[in-house]
Amino acid sequence: MNPATNEVVGTMPNGTEEDVLAAIDGAQLALEEWKGLSAEKRSIFLEKFYQQVVERKEEIARIITLENGKPLNEARGEVLYAASFIKWYAEEGKRVYGRTIPSKGAGQRIQVIKQPVGVVAAITPWNFPAAMITRKLAPALAAGCTFIVKPPKETPLTAAKLMECAEEAGIPSGVVNMVVTPNEAFSETVQNSNEVRKLTFTGSTEVGKLLMKQSAGLVKNISLELGGQAPLIVLDDADVETAVEGTIASKFRNAGQTCICANRLYVQSGIYDEFVSKLKGKIKELKVGNGLEEDVDIGPLINQKGCDKVVRHVEDAVEKGAEVVVGGQVNQNDAPFYEPTLILEAKENMLCMTEETFGPVVPVKKVESDEEAISLANETPFGLAAYYFTESISRGTRIAEALDYGIIGWNHGAPSAAQAPFGGMKQSGLGREGGAEGIEAFLETKYLSVGIK
Ligand code: SIN
DSSP: OBTTTTBOOOOOOOOOHHHHHHHHHHHHHHHHHHHHSOHHHHHHHHHHHHHHHHHTHHHHHHHHHHHHOOOHHHHHHHHHHHHHHHHHHHHHGGGOOOEEEOOSSTTEEEEEEEEEOOEEEEEOOSSSTTHHHHHHHHHHHHHTOEEEEEOOTTSHHHHHHHHHHHHHTTOOTTSEEEOOOOHHHHHHHHHTOSSEEEEEEESOHHHHHHHHHHHTTTTOEEEEEOOOOEEEEEOTTSOHHHHHHHHHHHHHGGGGOSTTSEEEEEEEHHHHHHHHHHHHHHHHHOOBSOTTSTTOSBOOOSSHHHHHHHHHHHHHHHHTTOEEEEOOSBSOTTSOOBOOEEEESOOTTSHHHHSOOOSSEEEEEEESSHHHHHHHHHOSSEESEEEEEOSOHHHHHHHHHHOOOSEEEESOSOOOOTTSOBOOEETTEESOBSHHHHHHTTEEEEEEEEEOO
């Protein structure tokens, strides 16, 4: 469905358990040959895959906008972001090093080697229909694993385009597989399969916890990239323009529907009036509409359920004494558009300050000190991303060390990059994707003790 128009964009077969089992068989059959290739050869396949994605940028971006709703320019950016993981891991796969360790005795040699975990299953979300697949797929393939993806029901067409690119790149049959099927059918089948050695998931903390419980059965290797509840702190020595720009970049990407979007703002009293006034001006400039129109900044939310949550968060804030100074309304009656919204006088007991809103709403609370901001920022079971703005190296360094978050943006609202480790602490997940850490997630460490005469 196109969330901007409620029109059908395309259809997909609804896969069954047999389809998942067939994909596992295919991935298992292809594994020996794929992992037996040299890293250099796998890198050549990945490089061709990258070229395909980049060449088909416009076509894939249009599909993303049609089924996810994000503005076309953001969708183009996502295609390049998705491609950047393939490019980066095409290189990183050549740097999977082992170690030689000095032993205690003359008759022993100690080596450590790295090997692919085997068949990998991935469950990916709708908010980045392309990039959340390649962030898992590229390092898995580079490590020598074969791969089965279950894309979300909201955005399967983008996933299918990526599969076409992999096929065009000549990646052997069975190395990359996709099944569109309900979450439960997929996860139960892969969790109960001895062939599938790893499950990697991006999505809600609620589902992540269920998958973690399920994975206990066969002690499955599992990586989880779960929800966030990102604080954004603006201190009184911040550069106001940088702070406003960083807030807009972090908060309104994909209409506020990213796990690392700033969810709640803490602004120090000395800079509060100036920052709020400039932020208000910028928010008013944002244009809401169908993402296919080139000048649109904010597309629709993914569906009515997502929009209802945003409505509930704003109503709850108003009931508890907050003031809506910009937006605050559903923008169009027949599709899930929500206006970019600025809320002042936010309090810690409001839903928008304690839960991930996943929409274009900015609640702001005034704070007095660094200590107060840090303590409020850390007062959550989540720990994915946090942002702060200060020109002081000493203050900034102390804050970076004090925040219980896996990703920190200091004077920066857009930290994601293929070469950097992405992931959370506490209930925001397990493991990291991207960077050198991202390929480790698909490797086993094997210790080899050699007796010599
Ligand atoms: C996410 O929302 O989970 C991913 C965002 C990103 O990669 O920047």
